[in-house]
Amino acid sequence: MGRVTLQTIADRVGVSRMTVSNAFSRPDQLSASMRERILAVAEELGYVGPDPTARALANGSAGAVGLLMSDTLHYTLTDEVAMAFIAAISDELAPTGLALTLLSAAPRGEGIIPARDVAIDGALVYSCDMTSPAVGWLLRRQLPLVFVDQSPAPGITSINVDDRGGARAAADHVLTLGHRRIGIVTSGFGGDYGILDDPRTATLAFGESERMLGWLDALDASGVTPTVARIPHGDPHGVGYAGAEALLAAGEPPTAILAFSDAMAGGVIRAVEDKGLSVPGDVSIVGFDDNPIARTMRPALTTVRQDIDAKGRSAVQALTAAIERTKAQTGGGRAKHVLLPTSLVVRDSTAPVS
Amino acid sequence: MGRVTLQTIADRVGVSRMTVSNAFSRPDQLSASMRERILAVAEELGYVGPDPTARALANGSAGAVGLLMSDTLHYTLTDEVAMAFIAAISDELAPTGLALTLLSAAPRGEGIIPARDVAIDGALVYSCDMTSPAVGWLLRRQLPLVFVDQSPAPGITSINVDDRGGARAAADHVLTLGHRRIGIVTSGFGGDYGILDDPRTATLAFGESERMLGWLDALDASGVTPTVARIPHGDPHGVGYAGAEALLAAGEPPTAILAFSDAMAGGVIRAVEDKGLSVPGDVSIVGFDDNPIARTMRPALTTVRQDIDAKGRSAVQALTAAIERTKAQTGGGRAKHVLLPTSLVVRDSTAPVS
């Protein structure tokens, strides 16, 4: 027995296929009694409802949006901040009925490239390398896109966080506490590793670079030159640990360390304590993100808070708006560039220099 | 100007639409020179490739699999264990070219139910309530399904972890250390809350119930009756904290506490220490899952390890196999029921009773 389609039901009931379609998709187009008859027969034949694929083709919308994340999907998926972002997205997406499809940027497979071959109505591009082929495909497909935590591109709506301002606030905070020997621990793909000679000229990823600029804004203004340790991307705890070790080994140890993320700050704390120093007694530490773990860490971590929920929600709103516009053929609708604020959250990992 | 389709290109090149289709999808079906001409024109017209939706309809496969998670997608997405599971899934899925679509079980939207309306080739159902309408839709759609961390259902492949055996090992461990006053902290949706009179008769979710049985297997065998605190589902840290508080307040405090998860164990540790007791000096604590945080916790957490990576990979393998079978019309292919092993990992949060 072949598959049950609208036609199967139509034949059985003795009406046109269109009427059956209406019974499911536009109930106001037929009489209640007819609708009931049709639904009864459908039920009897085990028909679940119009086939999503066929429906998608006919009315030109897939019912899903894509989420493209960095090549290292695995790392991203074990990162609390990224997860909170996805959670916010899914919350905001739920009432729209759109599903969220994860697109891996690294097409390890043969010829199948999700960013090119998966049916979606639009996509969020989160913290990706612009030169990635996956981003290229999305652009070529002319899909509505929203860039998040990426270098804003002309014509494409972007949602960013004031990383620079937040980093500046973090550095100002330790400066105000009297610290002058300040270390920085950061991490990323490619570029230079180890103790950086000149962090201003180093090749850094977008977010990393913004935070670096913020830290340096404040430090330069006070005439302080930080020691910067940059570790290859990897497990954040390990990265933070290695970074702190490098800083503590390099000449006079810092009395304050600014970390690229809270996850890395956790490793920094551990390394400092393993060295026999106390936090914040001997070394003050500031993280970034206000990861949930920052609050449960011991000592509770001073950090720069970004509103991840707002980030996810704005991104979805911008995307759904763009999808609407595309559907309505309303051409323009200029790309917006949103910058969400950050704020310093002072907890127990920072103290005046002793 | 309308949209560019195969036909547009065909007209332009002066060949049939089928030949253009072959140029993209079956290069061996035409001459290299013709293919080049076609690709050149396609490039010129800004044609990206065959439309995924149309292709999906024509060859009957969507190129994506669904992942249905519990109603509280938000909580799930902030849970390290669930995330590690997703990461494993996406790793295993990558080479197949299938994308992963997140299906929310709770359709807050108007009439759109992702589990019914999104185009997928099959789905993983992770730790869901079987009575959830979303599961019902997936079943009715006759999609290839794999159940993970759920009560196995006849005819549906399931992947489970030996929760019961693991819990038994955890309980045996503290018994061996000499503990006799043992507390249990668990949590879930619905059912009874507070200190449970009889944990055997309580209404518990599947995973919760399996672990409970395991703990009781061992404790009963030693004639030990545990005190069980069950807290409504929520932030695991808070849940663990509240559970431990309840145990410590209830009569003679336990010298060992078994927690439903590592995340909850974190809250338990904090509550115990806040009470002025030391871990493991006064109270030994065992978690469950071997969450990455278990290792970085202080004291490092003794826990029951489950191989989440294997869980995700087996689930994907089972699902892709089922999808293959469906495509090949190979009817049967009996449902498999996989049970992955667990193992006790002893760290610093347990010690002999003093």
Added chain:
DNA sequence: TCGCGCTACTGTACCGGTATAGATACATTG
């Protein structure tokens, strides 16, 4: 010179729906 097989391309019929413009029959109105 005929038959054969091969390559390269075409024609047609789907995949399973939806939009839109009719066609009917019956009720309403002046």
Added chain:
DNA sequence: CAATGTATCTATACCGGTACAGTAGCGCGA
């Protein structure tokens, strides 16, 4: 009672591809 609605259902033409069964042309062996 004719004219106009209006609620219901139907016919047809897509949506943008792919499968499969041709057909034409050509090299080649006998």
